[in-house]
Amino acid sequence: MTKNTNQLTDKIVFITGGSAGLGEEVAYQAARKGATVVVTARRLDLLEMVRKKCSMLSNKPAYAYRLDVSNPDEIQKVIEQVYQEVGNIDVLINNAGFGYFEEALTVDMSVAENMFRVNVLGLMYVTQLVAIQMAEKENGHIINIASQAGKMATPKSSIYSATKFAVIGYSNALRLELKPLNIIVTTVNPGPIDTNFFDIADKSGNYLEKVGKLVLKTESVADRIIGLVGTQKRELNLPYALEIASKFYMLFPKTSDYLALKLFDNK
Template sequence: MKTTNHLQDKVVFITGASSGLGEQIAYEAALKGATVVVAARSLDKLKVVKENCEKISGKKAYLFSLDIADPEEIEATFNEIIETVGPIDVLINNAGFGHFESVLTTDMSIAEDMFRVNVLGLMYTSQLAAIHMADRKTGHIINIASMAGKMATPKSTIYSASKFAVIGYTNALRLELKPLSIQVSTVNLGPVKTSFFDKADKNGDYLEKVDKLVLDPKEVAYKVVKMIGSSKRELNLPKSMEIASRFYTLFPTAGDYLATTLFDKK
């Protein structure tokens, strides 16, 4: 594969990179010449991703075992990356999980775990990255949120709440870091064809039901990496769901109807 100089020698740190979208973002960053740093809990899968990144870029890549729900582990990992690799130029917060179930039967321990991973873990990594980027007056933080954070649907109460939180946090972070020349962007996605749904969808048929809306992780990764270094505040995919979310905001009553009919496939 031929690389470009879009991210030549930039350190790109990706969480949740052992599979799915995170893995594809790692490959796309490597293709653009980045020094790729991947982190997740599964070291065996990460080793494969690291090796593939090195084949693509022709340069050393790095891996770190990381439980994004553990603040002390996050801080230790950041310190080690900066000491062994160098300053982080780009942080892509991709780690997260979902769970689709009626609020009446959901075990609230799932809600606590989800907020530790989807929200608090993201906040810890964003803060640490921002602190180091502020010293150099440069950098880009990209937080992977969800269209569920713009338009909630039944059986995604906890997940939607976590992604609403991510969007709100990222919007405020963007404003706060702008004077420091640090870019902050949100990626709001509909369903992506990854192993995410192995855990989120207990019935196992959600992707089939929303087949026309399902995104290809490679195509999404290309668009995410293309954002790096730009002032683009949001990437919303697919376009049909972006339009629906705008309609939902402008016409909430009708939006509720759409959310419980057209987009309620869980």
């Protein structure tokens, strides 16, 4: 990837889940760097507000498309529209996703199925279509937003963790496949972020308060994500305390299971 792409000036950045939370802030950070921002999500009214602010920050056109990433036909249609109306995508940020804290024995399996359609299959459909175009010009950067839950599972996160384990595994293989084509693949694994994600995920409404010091600020995470563009960084893990915990988890699985049950069950 060229050094100019790292500056993001006049590069087309396509973001899923861009109407609120982390995706919204990533869009603003990209716009501040001079990118042409394309935001997608299901709520077109919210997207339009994000689009307007991105255009103001970048002083150039920004674009918004309604997109439900659980619908492959809709993905195909929107990606084709972007190519025709905006141009080739230089940076793809797969941010769309949701979680729901529930034990495996009681979770509604329709919720589990939808979570896989959004968090995993939707990401794969979007990535394949964009990567095909990137491969033609042998240039691009794909950033997949996974989670620390995909490296270290805890109670009541069985389905969500499974989707994020899948995203990490997919990204790791994709990175190797696309490297010869000069396409970079980076995985971002954040811990809890202070966003509306927990409005759905946490029925109790107390999770963020319980994990207090580990909660990340949206602006800080978005800044780190945009800072990755054009670099060869394989993976970004946040916060540092959870990065250390996940490494301990892999090295000492039995002890980690005990700690996950006794100390880290905050849901």
